Amino acid sequence: MKGWEIVVGIETHTQLLTKSKIFSGASTDFGAPPNTQASAVDLALPGTLPVLNRAAVECAIRFGLAVKGTINRRSIFARKNYFYPDLPKGYQISQYETPIVQGGELRIGEKIVRLTRAHLEEDAGKSLHEAFRGMSGIDLNRAGTPLLEIVSEPELRGAQEAVAYARALHALVMWIGICDGNMQEGSFRCDANVSVRRPGEKLGTRCEIKNLNSFRFMEQAIEFEAARQVEILEGGGRIEQETRLYDPDRNETRSMRSKEDAQDYRYFPDPDLLPLTVGEELLHQIRRSMPELPEAKRQRYVEQGVPVSAAALLVASRDRAEFFERAVASGAARDAVANLVVGDLAGMLNEAETTFSRSPVTPDDVAALQKRVADGTISGKIAKDVLRAVFNGDGRVDQLIESRGLKQISDAGAIEKLVDEVLAKNAKQVEDYRAGKEKAFNSLVGQVMKATQGKANPAQVNEILRKKLSR
């Protein structure tokens, strides 16, 4: 791969969080028995007509505002014509020449990725080929589900950057509340356009890779595809523009259809729908309802004294940031509690495969814990144990500190007594320390801490030990 640059553009089908479908009143709930959520419009019965769901439009506008794109005041729905059994009308209603969102950008770390467009369209149904011998089943529950197709410019360099983009986009659409982000259920589906070139040369021929239903698969698929293309080019061959399917079981991409098979979709403006106009008032209303966006929040946290690394992690999701802010509102110190949230608590939640919104530890718990560390009641190490206990549902912070006797020993007299005992028992270490072995000191600290089950104030232990040893 040396001497090659991988160029990736991502197209993402984001299922919008609306109660009903984009052009009918049927429910969009996932998992209902086949064809129970398909209305006359979804079945494309003769005489039925589409009526645009304003909630889907609002989702698209939210996205446009979040990525600083242009909201087209007038956009057009077009028909994309092709025959397929799970496409009831024989055409998909989409936006072609004038999408609702044009341009925009998404920040991944230090890089700004430009977006081409985002447009509204309807999803198709599902063809079920198993369980019907010699026939196919059609489930139209998904037909008409609103999608926002988000297209990036081919500005991503390599599989990792592509995944970073997809993750950032995934986090953003959930942040602004337009998508549940559930990749298993197909709420967030990415296709990758991959090409390779020698740095500085013009863009190579691309292949579109489909079926990337996890970030891991996306990374593997792009890596495989880029390697495949490089191998062809280095062997003197040419890349054919085509659509390829990623097979995660074999970790390879396979040709689905070549450019020659590309259909002529005969796009034309849908005469059943008026041009979609977005008025100033609606725009204003949505702008006002927008949450503070991750990047703005991150910058604000840093300005308020949150360590840079913690700030970036705090804005990974909206519920995480909200959890943090509620803890601060309960009186916790920003920097300390930030580390607690993105470190220990995030780890526990991750391990338990749950989220901040469902965390058994409340922001109040975290604030209380941080306060007890700050006022010296418990040590930072004990704090981790208390957090775990609260997480496990054993009780609340102060109650646990009390009932388990976890209070830090800060009584100088008591610690001195313990230190004396430890020094008396460990003449060898004392000797080593005095001979210049710093390691021996740590061992002595450890002994004192062990004797108190970790409850002694470590700073005090250090201080007293040094004093005694220097005598």
Next chain:
Amino acid sequence: MLDLSVTELSAALAAKKVSSAELARACLGRIGKLKDLNAFITVDDAGALERARRADELRAQGKAGPLTGIPFAYKDIYCTKGLRTTCGSRMLENFVSPYDAHVVEQFTAAGAVALGKCNMDEFAMGSSNENSYFGPVRNPWDRQRVPGGSSGGSAAAVAARMVPAATGTDTGGSVRQPAAFSGVCGLRPTYGLVSRYGLIAFASSLDQAGPIARSAADLALLMNVMAGHDARDSTSVERPKEDYTKALSLSLKGKRVGIPKEYFGDGLEPGVRKAVDAAVAWFKSQGAQLVEVELPHTAVAVAAYYVIAPAEASSNLSRYDGVRYGHRAKEYSDLVDMYCRTRAEGFGAEVKGRILVGTYVLSHGYYDAYYLQAQKIRRLIARDFEKAFSQVDFICGPTAPTTAFALGAKTEDPVQMYLGDVFTIPAPLAGLPALSIPCGFDENKLPVGLQLMGKHFSESLLLGVAHAYQQATDWHQRVPTGTPL
């Protein structure tokens, strides 16, 4: 009784001179007697009598409106719950809609008594009603001639006194031209005035539902039921309801009548010209001011229409794929073969031809040259009308260049058939209302249609003018010579 208008029947029912049930039976009897006209695809005797019985009940309870108990018929393009809706096609030969069209709901709520579904050109594509899978309809004035199309069954049924009124749909003239050929009245409303929900789509940007009856006053009564906003049709217009019967008594004095010279050119049959000229002269005699107007893009309207309508149709008819409902080929080897055989068997020649044309004009590389070009012409035509209506109150001319032609006369030459739509196509392209009323007969004793076109939402004015004319003439009351009472 069969010769009475909706207005007269409404009064007779109110005065309890006749019951809905009696009326329904009389009409059903007449329909049975004139089966050879082939005006109906489905006659719903049992359902009709049940509806009539309920209408009589409503009247007994004092809950009757103007259309309660009035027998009528739907063009078979209106979806009716429980009664098959074929659209004149083998594709939907046995299709029963699980829901009612908006217009059907309105008529049901008004207590009107639907007797059945009228024959039509397949998917409303045609100007002679010869493209029906269920066979051609015959003209009540001369059985060897066509009744016009695509609402040919509706027009013939009203002319032959099987029903006092019927619904039609008009995409490029499908209400007005058969009304003209059959000697009855038909109104194409402003686009968006009547909901398209439940009308099987032909060309969505042009399709409009409209009434067919024997007088302008009857059209007004039907429009009171049909017009109105419906949220299920995004192109349905929100505006206050009008009572179209209120505007019927108007004076022509001082009205400016536009006479477009393009509508009186060489292609006009002498007999048609003579009858239309006489009507125009009558307007003048009533104090109207005749103003010559120009509609310069009239000549290219047919070409633009036969690009736009097939383009939309090719997409609208994609849903008939044999997967969910309608005809499906019995034998096929794979999915594509199933599609091909299903559609080859289910659609007739004219429909297939228009799907091909529509697919072609939307294809990559042809879209700009055909579809976009046609849209530009469409805007120019709308501008022609805007300019004309800045000078006149309404425009007057022939509905069609000829009277009803012989069955089979134009079936071999579709272009000749299409050119017959030259006067009815411009108004739909501009979304304007237009109506046709009888204004005399040609040398073959065939009815001639007079067309009135107006600004958007000027239905009241058009109906008022037509009503004034019908107060002074009796062309609309003539019983077809081929179907005497």
